[in-house]
Amino acid sequence: MAEHAILVVEDDSTVRELLRYRLDKQYDVLTAANGEDALDKIEEQVPDLIVSDIMMPKMDGFALQSALQADKNTRVIPFIFLTARADERARREGARTGVDDYITKPFDMEQLLSRIERLLERMQVFQTQLGAEIGRDFSQRLLPNALPDVDDYRLCYESEARQQGGGDLFDWTRTDDDTFFLTIGDVMGKGLRAKFYAFTFLSYVRGTLHTLLKESTSPAAVMGEINDMLLNDDVLNDTFASFLLLHWDPAAHQVTYANAGHCRPVLVSETDVRIATHSDLILGLEEDTSFTDTTLDLALGTALLAYTDGLMEQPLRDGSLLGEEGIVDLAKPCRTSPAPIDDLLASALSVSDRSAFQDDVLALWLQRHDGDVPPTC
């Protein structure tokens, strides 16, 4: 993690340099000679904490602190006053909103250091908790509340989000002619940033689908639009995502898909397990990437399994990763299981050397009924 940046505001150059010297060992230190100077510095880089004198020329510490309180971007920066005026009046004035501590000169350096450390720690805990809360909220919004209920089919999915996980997403839309668009994707990156981009991205994909479905039900056409958007949109520029778009027609027992660098779907039938091999380049990398539709027929009892890379990258006992081959092996017996995804994930963990998944894991199972297949999951 990067060092915390501390801004020291002090007109006495001896004290200023002493503080810089002591703080420099643990922190990234910025300095300013008065309040005005400090505001300029903050404009350039927002510090993680401010230590400020009160009496200074041009703009004093009180005026600086009031100016920071008035701006929502600087209001929460921890603020410590450092002053020679040990009298009660100054202390009262110093004990105003947004001042976290008040230390009198001549000050004990160790005491100042420990207070700085405590304040930064408190800030860190607060940020981590907030991040986790937002992360959970995003994760939930990146997944649907319910699945389509279609005669002759069972559909199930499971998703486990890790805090250090990324931007896995899954969504579905019903078209006017009772077919379905299923979207599975993974926005590259980790943590809150990836989840935020995934969230933004999914909103766009929903909008695009809504518009495009009036003209075409080609996943490849939609994929091309999404790729252009990623390359040309200012917010999403430098965002990359693997994506699997499935157009499922239950009446025709067909799934047509386009795959942009995503984990390849697996078809599990009574007689064999095979990988739907065709895929194209990942999204966000090249203009004019061409995407192709591939149609799969779903025979009686056949299941289609789609998933994200967290499953594939689960480490095994021998140090290698589960991989596509591993998933193919594990998927085979799930066809006749009453809970195929639960069984798949449990068996992935049973061959792993860890007790939990290391990354976000998302898996979807779509299966056409026959006599042997349990009706739901």
Place this chain on the structure above:
Amino acid sequence: MSFTVEPLAPDTVVIRMGEALDFRNADDFKSTFQDQIDADVRNFVLDFSKTAVLDSTGLGSIFSLYRQISPDDGQVAFADVSRPVQVVVQLTRTYKVFRQFPTVDAAEDALISA
């Protein structure tokens, strides 16, 4: 962890990728190549001989590099690609964008004579 950079020509460098490029060190890799781009380097040979881990965040950082240099006709070449890296490259179909060479020398010959 830091990355070793060796110049091959005024606008070409090789970066030794080490054992892993993942969410833990992707930002280090970004600042490594950014310094090179700022110094007008446009061709990058990435030596993957020792790389056991390449996750999606790591791959994303390579994409960022590519997006920056491709408008200037720069290239990103993969050299001596280990098996785990090969799997990721296949899966994401990025071999369509990044040329691959058996060795750093072969990549150097191809990029510099081009």
